[in-house]
Amino acid sequence: MGGHFQGARERPNGPRQRDGECSRGAGRNRQIHRGLCSPSQFSTPRVECTPTRETPIARRCPDAPMRVAGQPQARSTVKSTVFVVVLVFSLIATGADAQRGPDTLGKIKAAKSINVAFSGDSLPFSYVGEGNKPAGYSIDLCQRVIAGIGQAVGEANLKVNWIVGTAAERVQMVATGKADMECANTTMTQTRLKDVDFSNLIFVDGGGFLVTVDAPINRFTDLNGKKIAVIKGTTTEVRLNAAMKARLVNAQVTTINDGSEGIALLTTGAVDAFAGDKIKLIGLAAQAKDPNKFAMLMEDLSYEPYAFALPRGDAAMRLEVNRALTKVYVSGDIEGIFAQWLGKLGRPSGLLAAMYLLNAIPE
Structure with a gap:
């Protein structure tokens, strides 16, 4: 917050005391006001209220706190303090909610379906194949990921809504929530990380x-x-x-x-x-x-470096996607997927083989 709250000093409740009235209540009893010097503190001169003038504030005891009957000022201070504390904790709670990010898994579970953006012409990674269905290296990996997400949310047969788009369109779909993830040949960049998160590398x-x-x-x-x-x-x-x-x-x-x-x-x-x-x-x-x-x-x-674009700030979604990819790398299933779609180009390069190895993260 941008500073401290400074409340104005409140006047005591009730009518202003008249000359000579040092205490609250009826009558003109010549009593020593609480907080003023008592006879036990100073022997002479004895400070008492007189009917002709108010007791000077300068004659108060140096260590005596200024108190007024009913203590309205103290209550005001307590109320202000409570308000500030409640406000601070409210802001902290709001900030914590914002930091949690989107709940993509919850959205998928409620809908019993997942929206996936893909490329329609990026053979051999992602394209529209036979029967007008998505196909390719990235699509095969994506199918493994979708199965893992279905298991995580308790929906083994998730309906998959495939949405075709260019690289820029796919990233925007994920950033706006139109797509829950994307599966293609999208390069992970610092610029794109401002709008979306990415899975571990796939290629x-x-x-x-x-x-x-x-x-x-x-x-x-x-x-x-x-x-x-x-x-x-x-x-x-x-x-x-x-x-x-x-x-x-x-x-x-x-x-x-x-x-x-x-x-x-x-x-x-x-x-x-x-x-x-x-x-x-x-x-x-x-x-x-x-x-x-x-x-x-x-x-x-x-x-x-290729990776799947994911909703920004959704750690739970990213964890499940990476968990599914890791299983493919650890099990060795990636060799069959590579051979099917990229085998004609030869064996994986040293850089790609190292990437597979580095992403085979143990449980």
Whole structure:
């Protein structure tokens, strides 16, 4: 609070005492006012009330407290103190409630369903597969997490409401409560941590460039004076602009809405390169009509740690999500999931293998 409460001094209750009336009550008894010097304290002069003047305050005993019959001032002080104490504890309780954060598990239990945001075109991590159902590496991990959450809230058969969206849209869905979590290839960043929390890492990737095999482009600096496509609202967009400035590469950046648009522009020659997360670019190229038309530059643009976006400040929700992910890593089930979706690219990199090991947290 911004300071101390200072109450004004209250007057004694009742009518003002007349000259010569030193005590409360009827009559003009010549009594010594409580708090004034008594004969036992000073022998001479004896201070008594006179009918002609009020007893001077200066003649009071130095150590005698100033008290008034009925003590209205003391009661006022006690009331003020009680009010301040109650107010302080109320503010503390309110602050504690705010610090508890959202109760996502309670919301899921009450609804018997969970809302999950995902990407519709981020093969092999998250995309719309056969039967118009979500599929991919991240989706398989997410299904394990959803099962763990269902067990935690006592609802084994949670209904899953899948909501498709871009990276920026998915983060916003979680931040506003429209989605309870998101499962895709979202990069954990300090900027996004202002709005949402993240699970433990699920994958590590690097940003790169997809080009056509016949293009005279072998490294990042060869893109000087060229046109580069990048999906808007992604971390690649931010890091591409920073890298161009740092490496003095003057290229024209074209922002696009999704991966299929980038492949189309690259195929027709409207752009010279398509910037994005390497694994996603490989997945998009594999889906193209002629996958052999494309090549990936060896040079990395950035480091991309993937994680699931979660409601900010909800420790209980984050715990259950991480508990489910840990079981996948500890049991070794992650090997089968990796092989299914990323096995064609070879074994996990040393960095990815280390990530799996570091996140295999014991009970």
